[in-house]
Amino acid sequence: MKLRVVELLLVSTLPSMVLANEGLPSLTLTMATLIGGTLAAGSANAFNMVIESESDKLMKRTAKRPLATGVLTKAEALIFATLIGLISLLIFAVYTNALTTALTATAIVFYVWVYTILLKKRTPQNIVWGGAAGCMPALIGWAAVTNSLSVTAWSFFLVIFFWTPPHFWALAIKYKDDYAAAHIPMLPVVASKTHLLRQMWIYTIAMIASSVALIINAELQNWAMAVTVALGLVFAAQLRGLNEKSVNYEKTAGKIFQWSITYLSLLSVLLVAAQLLKA
Incomplete structure (x- = not known):
């Protein structure tokens, strides 16, 4: 299920x-949405492991996954993925609404078919468009409460959409040889360091701008805006340390990857705190 x-x-x-x-x-509602979301994401990830079981054997990072090692068969994994996927949709159908259920089903199909099957081995922009599946929780959470989508929900969607490429490419730098061995054209594998860094800057700047737009659309306090901007500047400072001539290139990329997780976590805590203090 790739629970991390x-x-x-x-x-x-x-x-x-x-x-x-x-x-x-x-x-x-909160527990139903979180449990349903966990099962839906776990289902998509399990389908992903079935499809990529042979590629996983070629990568040190994934060689110990249950299908790569033979702990589970593809048939067993397919049954498991299908079962928890259906349970997740049932939970959403019972406890939320049709819009939320449809968004969840779309997220599963998008991750499995669009990202894993259609894009991942065909284009270095795979994570850019395929990563949209990882943005869906922002819409699913909103729809679960309101049975609608708003500008604020889409603003949060865009924050995660633009956050995903620099987050994942930083990881792909560390495991560049793995992706090359599995013939997966992640951008760090097929592009120069200069081009990669330029792309990471473009998406990081867009992420910061989207975060500012999110705070404005959610009508949160000025201090929340200040903290959001500060988090974005720290992200940019981390990225600034990634120099194509640096002897610590991979180590720096690893730090960016870790900070990207911290960034999204802190931003999420900030949004909750600011909204509760505003209320």
């Missing part, structure tokens, strides 16, 4: 719910 990845998805689900509700939503 799922944690990041849940980090963006709860703030979206709090913003949509302008306070804490009911415990029942």
Whole structure:
């Protein structure tokens, strides 16, 4: 289920719910959304492992996954992925609404078919467009509360959309040889360091701008804006340390990857805190 990845998805689900509700939503709705989201993301990740089981054997980072090692068969994994996916959709159908259920189903299909099957091995922009599946919790959380989508929800979606490429490319720098061995054209594998860094800067600047727009659209306090800008500047400072001529290139990329996780986590905490203090 790649639960470490799922944690990041849940980090963006709860703030979206709090913003949509302008306070804490009911415990029942919150738990149903988080549990349903966990199962949905786990389902998509399990399908991903089935599809990429052979590629996983070629990469040191993924060689110990259950299908790569033979702990599970593809048939067993398919049954598991299908079952928890259906359970997740049932939970959303019972406890939320049709829009939320449809968004969840779309996220699963998008990650499995569009990202894993269509894009991942065909284009170095795979994570840019395929990463949209990871932005869906921002919409799902909002829709679970309001049965609608707003400019604020889409602003949060864009924050995660622009955050994903520099986050993932920083990881791909560290595991560049793995991706090359598996014939996956991640940008660090096929592009020069100069081009890669330029792309990371473009998306980082767009992420910071989207974060500012999110605070404005959510009508949060000035101090929340100040903290948001500060977090963005720290992200930019981390990226500034990534120099193509640096002897610590991969180590610096690893720090950027870790900070990107911290950035999204802190931003999510900030959104919840600012909304609750505003209420």
